[in-house]
Amino acid sequence: MTEAQLRDDLVRLAKSLFERGFSVGSAGNISVRVADGLLITPTNSCLGFLDADRISKLDRDGRHVAGDPPSKEVFLHRAFYETRPATGAVVHLHSTGATALSCLADVDADDCIPPLTPYVVMRVGTVKLLPYFRPGDASAGDLIRGLNGAHAAVLLANHGPVVAGADLRSTVQAAEELEETAKLLVLLQGQRVRLLSADQVQALRGAFGGPPTP
Template sequence: MSEAAKLREDICAIAKSMFDRGLTCGASGNISARLSDGTVLVTPTGSSMGFLDPDRISHLDETMTHLSGDPPTKEIPLHSAFYETRTGTGAVVHLHSTHSVALSMLPDTDPEDVLPRLTPYSLMLLGRVKLLPFFLPGDAAMGDAVRGLAGKRAAVLLANHGPVVAGKDLWAAVYAMEELEETAKLALLTRGANPRLLQDAEVKALAAKFDLDV
């Protein structure tokens, strides 16, 4: 099986798994992944993540120009911004996952550090997550906002919309996205209960051991 065929199959299998687990619904969410030649495979616009056809995945060139397959998601500005600014990005995942969206709407969510420091894994996989303002879906300004971060964040949360995560490859991006959603869920479940957060010394130890920028 060729690299492109394998990646198409992986995108569809992962997308279905997330759909089946309720991490995305309807025709929401999108995934992109870069091939070794620099071109990019992207889930099509208006498609359900639970019912993707590998042969209809959009294929774009290095400048995000459509080459073949169905028309790509309208959220291409988000994806391209991560590829352009974050060195080593091999895949980008965007969902409308419930707990992350809920966290984005709460007035006391820290825009510079969305996730409370509840577990080591959110720091290890995501670092600090930036809350970006609300944009109309598909607005090119979303990409400009990501570019404004100069590649310093692997994940952002769009207010009233959903999370976007970049990873070194498809699996890394998916694992990080799932960690973001689970941490957002933990944050909502423990809200008002005065949970024990990771202490500064513990965060510093994590940063030193795993070379994290937190």
Template sequence: MDNMDTRDQVVALAGSLFDRGYSVGSAGNISVRIPGGYLMTPTNSSLGRLDPARLSVLDEDFVHTAGDPPSKEIPMHKAVYEARPDTGALVHLHSTHVTALSCLWVPGEPLIPPLTPYFVMRVGADVPVVPYFRPGSADVVDEIRDAARRGPAVILAHHGSLVAGSSLVAAVNAAEELEVTAQLALLLRGSQPRTLDAEQVAELL
């Protein structure tokens, strides 16, 4: 079987995300760049119950070539890979705290302040938010492409997160960091927390 190590890594890391509550049911999806195209989690599949032999295979144009039918969220993934050519993998989650925070988003205002150094280093100091679009809609492509040019993480209003990394491990780590920082932001909401200042952020970036 081709790319067996990558397939096993997708199953292991997806299962870890599922086991810790970062996805439920068939929510969320993952894609990884491979020679000649991409591996992707199939449509309506659970991140906790993946079969490495049934992962979707897409060519360089995101055309399905083997395995089970891919996630309907292909347009989102394609937009990020186009905007960030160095991307090796993408993780899309409906994790609780990011999604909750996205429902409080006021357009024009930053959603998560720079609270910790690891948040800044892994996902950036200002994670852009894309307005709500129906899941699977191709209309979101331009918005996501523009947002992804600003940093590796994008928050989708009323939906969840889309996080890029140079590798699958890097993307998973960044997605977890985003979720934990969203939880901190919610815990601190209504207070006046001290955030990292501009000089400290610049040093980290």
């Protein structure tokens, strides 16, 4: 894909997320890898109303070279690109279900989106809960780097999910899948839930094109 096509795709997919309520106000940010660096949504921009020509561009060293000033969460994105070489796109949202789950006191930090349904296993894999940091605090990027590429997605406590994937479309879909499963988990709070068994999870790993490879 050319850079122009990637810019258009980013605008289109961000708008779709916004219109379906996965993002409100100026919450969330999306990046995509290009031949000579990274495109990322500008800071304080609304995902529903991006301008392809004003999307921020960073060079391979993370220097801002074009467009509006980049998202203040750029280090979350760069941490995934650096530790998971197959990463072609990263999506960060404040989507309701995932953010609600990130605020619950007794979530298993090592597996905060347990295998409730097949698609979250196939498209997202095991999600780690990271502690709360002020938005824009680079320490969250250090923690992602510390995972050494073992997870395609993390949940930032009291904040929201960050998902990495091979390309824009599959990463947006994985973020949607994570959100829907988080919503179900919140909906089922306090009820006895039957999770998929270890064998069932194993049979899904690598099935139908997923989960994302590091």
